[in-house]
Amino acid sequence: MVLWVSAAAIAGLMAAxxxxxxxxxxxxxxxxxxxxxxxxxxxxxxxVSMLVTDGHGVRAVLLAAMATAWGLRLSxxxxxxxxxxxxxxxxxxxxxxxxxxxxxxxxxxxxxxAMWVVSLPLQLGVGEAGRGWVPLWVVGAAVFVVGFGxxxxxxxxxxxxxxxxxxxxxxxxxxxxxxxxHPNYFGDAVAWWGIGLVAASTPIxxxxxxxxxxxxxxxxxxSGVPALEGxxxxxxxxxxxxxxxxxxxxxxxxxxx
Numbered sequence: 001m002v003l004w005v006s007a008a009a010i011a012g013l014m015a016a017x018x019x020x021x022x023x024x025x026x027x028x029x030x031x032x033x034x035x036x037x038x039x040x041x042x043x044x045x046x047x048v049s050m051l052v053t054d055g056h057g058v059r060a061v062l063l064a065a066m067a068t069a070w071g072l073r074l075s076x077x078x079x080x081x082x083x084x085x086x087x088x089x090x091x092x093x094x095x096x097x098x099x100x101x102x103x104x105x106x107x108x109x110x111x112x113x114a115m116w117v118v119s120l121p122l123q124l125g126v127g128e129a130g131r132g133w134v135p136l137w138v139v140g141a142a143v144f145v146v147g148f149g150x151x152x153x154x155x156x157x158x159x160x161x162x163x164x165x166x167x168x169x170x171x172x173x174x175x176x177x178x179x180x181x182h183p184n185y186f187g188d189a190v191a192w193w194g195i196g197l198v199a200a201s202t203p204i205x206x207x208x209x210x211x212x213x214x215x216x217x218x219x220x221x222x223s224g225v226p227a228l229e230g231x232x233x234x235x236x237x238x239x240x241x242x243x244x245x246x247x248x249x250x251x252x253x254x255x256x257x
Contacts, residue, residue, distance in 0.1 A: 002123050003123055006048060006122075007116055009045060013041050014109065017033045034108075035078025035079050036078065037075075037111070038075070038078065039073070039076075040071055042118070043064075043068040043071040046063060049127070050063075053126050059126065059137065063195060066148075067122055067195065070148060074151075077155050118211045121195050122195065125199025125200075132202035133202075136197055136198065140200075143190060144190075144191050144198075146190055147193070149187070152187070153183070154182075154187055157174065158184070179247065179252060179253065179254065180250065182219075182224065182248065185219045185224045189215060189219055189249075192216070225249065
């Protein structure tokens with residue numbers, strides 16, 4: 001039942017945000033709503049899943065707490081970052097028919113489907129009553145803390161870099177960005193593997209590892225690294241050299257050119 005309830009909750013959130021975006025007719029506001037919803041939605045899924053199941057209390061609270069911490073931080077960061085952005089405009093232009101509804105519909109529908117898949121460890125990990133293999137809780141929580149910290153620090157460093165007028169047009173290759181071109185995406189992936197490991201302490205919860213695997217794949221191959229770097233290669237002089245020196249995902253020592 002939890003899978004259906006979570007799907008309904010996600011659909012409700014997406015429909016509400018879609019309606020607000022259409023009513024306001026503001027691409028910038030839709031972008032802000034998208035960022036808030038992407039993080040906040042996972043927290044909602046975690047707590048809804050916990051409320052509709054009779055799973056083990058400690059594991060359920062741990063999963064909900066991790067999802068809430070990750071989601072709220074990301075929502076706040078994206079909301080501030082996306083002020084003045086216009087992603088939804090380009091989405092509508094790519095839809096092909098010029099409709100102000102079609103871009104929003106596809107954006108929120110695809111986001112909702114992705115959220116449901118990524119959140120599988122939350123949905124399945126809270127449901128079983130047995131304690132499961134408790135040491136995996138500790139391992140998963142530690143992995144989550146590492147990923148959460150990596151993502152938060154990477155985002156903070158990038159925000160400071162962009163806020164400096166002297167950085168305009170330059171390549172961010174400092175701090176964590178010296179060792180990986182996408183420390184925020186790497187941290188995101190690691191944090192969700194941590195959540196997945198906590199859920200995997202029970203047999204049913206282990207199926208939820210599909211979520212972190214899907215998230216990792218999309219960040220590395222679809223909506224993360226490829227989408228961002230396609231723009232940066234043409235807009236940032238020196239980015240080709242940065243690619244040649246720096247790992248795309250897993251942090252490593254930079255290569256010498």
